Amino acid sequence: MSKMSFSTLLFFSAVLFFQSSSWALFTIQESTDITPVGHYKLGLEPQVKTSDGGGTNFTAFFDTGISDETSARVLVGTGDTDFAAGASFKWVPIPDYKKQPAIGGKVSLLTWHDSGDSFSALRLEPIVGKKFETDIGSFSPYASVPVMFIDGKTDSKTGFQLAGGTEYIHHELENMTFGGEIGFNAKSSFSYISAFVTINVDDLYNKGK
Numbered sequence: 001m002s003k004m005s006f007s008t009l010l011f012f013s014a015v016l017f018f019q020s021s022s023w024a025l026f027t028i029q030e031s032t033d034i035t036p037v038g039h040y041k042l043g044l045e046p047q048v049k050t051s052d053g054g055g056t057n058f059t060a061f062f063d064t065g066i067s068d069e070t071s072a073r074v075l076v077g078t079g080d081t082d083f084a085a086g087a088s089f090k091w092v093p094i095p096d097y098k099k100q101p102a103i104g105g106k107v108s109l110l111t112w113h114d115s116g117d118s119f120s121a122l123r124l125e126p127i128v129g130k131k132f133e134t135d136i137g138s139f140s141p142y143a144s145v146p147v148m149f150i151d152g153k154t155d156s157k158t159g160f161q162l163a164g165g166t167e168y169i170h171h172e173l174e175n176m177t178f179g180g181e182i183g184f185n186a187k188s189s190f191s192y193i194s195a196f197v198t199i200n201v202d203d204l205y206n207k208g209k
Contacts, residue, residue: 026123026146026148026159026161026183026189026190026192027045027047027059027163027181027183027192027194028106028125028127028142028144028146028163028165028181028183029043029045029059029061029073029179029181029194029196030063030073030090030106030142030167030179031127031129031131031140031141031142031165031166031167031179032092032096032101032102032103032104032127032128032129032140032142033102033129033131033140033167034065034068034069034070034071034090034092035063035064035065035071036065037065037066037067037068038065038202039064039065039200039202040062040063040064040200040201040202041062041063041064041177041198041199041200041201042060042061042062042063042198042199042201043060043061043062043063043177043196043197043198043199044058044059044060044061044196044197044198045057045058045059045060045061045194045195045196046058046194046195046196047059047192047193047194048192048193048194049190049191049192050190050191050192050193051185051190051191051192052185052190055080057077057080057192057194058077058078059075059076059077059084060075060076060077061073061074061075061076062074062075063198069091069092069093069104070089070090070091070092071089071090072087072088072089072090073087073088073090074086074087075087075088077112080114083112083113084110084111084112084113085110085111085112086108086109086110086111087108087109088106088107088108088109088123089106089107089108090104090105090106090127091104091105091106092104092105092127096129096130096131101128101129101130102127102128102129102130102131103126103127103128104126104127105124105125105126105127106123106124106125106127107122107123107124107125108121108122108123108125109121109122109123110123117152117153118152118153119150119151119152119153120150120151121148121149121150121151122148122149123146123147123148123149124146124147124148125144125146125147126144126145126146127142127143127144128142128143128144129141129142129143130142136170136171137168137169137170137171138168138169139166139167139168140166140167140168141164141165141166142164142165142166142167143163143164144163144164145160145161145162145163145186146160146161146163147159147160148160148161148189150188157188158187158188159186159187159188159189160186160187160188160189161183161184161185161186161189162183162184162186163181163182163183163184164181164182164183165179165180165181165182165194166179166180167179175199175200176197176198176199176200177197177198177199178195178196178197179195179196179197179198180193180194180195180196181193181194181195181196182194
């Protein structure tokens with residue numbers, strides 16, 4: 001099986017396996033690595049809430065690079081809530097260089113509907129990350145302390161989380177990124193564990209020519 005067909009099979013198997021009723025808004029889902037300009041990524045994230053009654057969540061997202069320091073993302077989700085959507089902008093002005101970790105952050109705008117009520121949130125996500133090359137591939141661990149300002153029909157609140165995870169790229173599947181993340185409720189939020197997978201759709205298109 002070719003490298004392209006094997007990675008494609010893994011990606012769409014993940015789509016089928018993780019399709020479930022869900023809502024996944026409050027996660028980082030990415031390291032400090034920036035999607036290159038002119039490249040596009042499609043991703044999927046299952047999430048399991050470990051507080052507030054639990055539940056399984058699911059989100060699909062699309063990334064594109066804007067500059068050497070910035071990238072953008074749009075996302076949609078469905079499941080426990082009727083519908084969720086959002087967009088984010090990531091800026092990493094301090095690069096990963098020698099012993100220095102990359103330092104940056106994301107700004108996210110989110111909206112969702114739950115039992116007939118509408119909600120919106122502004123989320124600020126400082127991120128610190130570092131990439132490591134190993135014999136089995138590259139790892140990009142990251143950490144964040146997200147702050148979210150949530151506005152509902154009857155009240156508003158400010159929430160905090162502690163979050164961390166890693167991205168992984170295998171040497172034989174360089175057009176795909178796998179990841180895992182864990183988050184803890186610090187205030188007015190929830191705790192969770194999640195996984196995600198992304199595929200470079202432009203690479204897939206070019207290899208298929």
